[in-house]
Amino acid sequence: MSHTNSPSQNDIAILAETFHLLGEPTRLRILFFCLREPKSVGDISESLDLSQTLVSHHLRLLRGARLVRRERRSRQVFYEVADSHVSDMLVDMVSHVEEDAMDD
Numbered sequence: 001m002s003h004t005n006s007p008s009q010n011d012i013a014i015l016a017e018t019f020h021l022l023g024e025p026t027r028l029r030i031l032f033f034c035l036r037e038p039k040s041v042g043d044i045s046e047s048l049d050l051s052q053t054l055v056s057h058h059l060r061l062l063r064g065a066r067l068v069r070r071e072r073r074s075r076q077v078f079y080e081v082a083d084s085h086v087s088d089m090l091v092d093m094v095s096h097v098e099e100d101a102m103d104d
Contacts (some may be wrong), residue, residue, distance in 0.1 A: 021065050026050065027058050030079075031067065035087055037072060038078035051083075 045052045062068045068079045081087045
């Protein structure tokens, strides 16, 4: 995407789909869990009390949107937030929500 004030129609469509994906609380929980370091599907499943099947489903969608990346280490696959753009956005949005809550 160009860094102008008016993104292309295609960029808008991709952003809309990305925000739609982020509108699911379980996916946000997974992203925040993988924010600081790579986590295995088993770690995610156990720590967030979700089935491995559900975690894998959400990770597949998040990976398709380039929000997470995976790394295979022998027999296990580890997932982490894809890059600083994604992690910065998540952290900034939490700050925004907390800031709004204080203003009420």
